[in-house]
Amino acid sequence: MGGVEYVELARTETERGELVLRERAPDEPGPTILELRANGVFVMDTVEVGSERALATAALALVDQPRAVVVGGLGLGFTLSEVLADSRVERCSVVEIEQTLVGWLRDGTVPHGPALLADERVNIVVADVAAAVAEAGPASYDLVLLDVDNGPGYLVHEANAELYGTDFLRAVQRILRPGGVVAIWSANRSGALAEVLSSVFDAVEEQPLDVELQGRQTQYWLYVGRCP
Structure with missing residues (x-):
């Protein structure tokens, strides 16, 4: 997602690797969007549920x-x-x-x-x-x-x-x-x-x-x- 700015909310290292929770502003007025990533790979977000x-x-x-x-x-x-x-x-x-x-x-x-x-x-x-x-x-x-x-x-x-x-x-x-x-x-x-x-x-x-x-x-x- 070029040009999209994320703010990191939380990060942890486990025996399975890195887990990161970050947020970005929505494209339209509304709550911020959360995204979960594991070892740098997208897992899910709060938009496409x-x-x-x-x-x-x-x-x-x-x-x-x-x-x-x-x-x-x-x-x-x-x-x-x-x-x-x-x-x-x-x-x-x-x-x-x-x-x-x-x-x-x-x-x-x-x-x-x-x-x-x-x-x-x-x-x-x-x-x-x-x-x-x-x-x-x-x-x-x-x-x-x-x-x-x-x-x-x-x-x-x-x-x-x-x-x-x-x-x-x-x-x-x-x-x-x-x-x-x-x-x-x-x-x-x-x-x-x-x-x-x-x-x-x-x-x-x-x-x-x-x-x-x-x-x-x-x-x-x-x-x-x-x-x-």
Whole structure:
């Protein structure tokens, strides 16, 4: 974005690298725009949030009673916000590996964060999502949403590759109740992911989702595994 001026709000170094939160003025009158970057790579901002919201709404529509939900990846909180907008949700565990990112939402560095995390249904778990799933009790959730990357082809960290493998998906299956669903977000169609899901779940769906970004329509994919 040539000519756009950013102000750095916060920066941290973790064992996974650098995490930066910065802001810029909007093109039209309105609140400032926040942008999150990891190791210099754009992760998300507060303008184009359609994909984060679409993940939640599409996944929630797949479950009759999504009383207990896991969201893998906090980001700037827009997937969580959409989950909490569903009155059927009684509790939502958000698994985020970066403690500092949780802190930025909790202390108001991300302005909408405090109210979001104050919802009594929210439980923040600072951990790797694979470890959190392994520690969860069997048949304890109705819906698991994974939005830690833009799918297996666009990993934020190389270690995340295991989240698209058989062992992790079997662990997810263990914590799902009958009729429960895992929904994985992907920026591109992935036959390999569909194949791995099919090796674990009897019912697998590949859903294209149309999302408007920067005034144009683009297509994302939702990969779904359903328990009987």
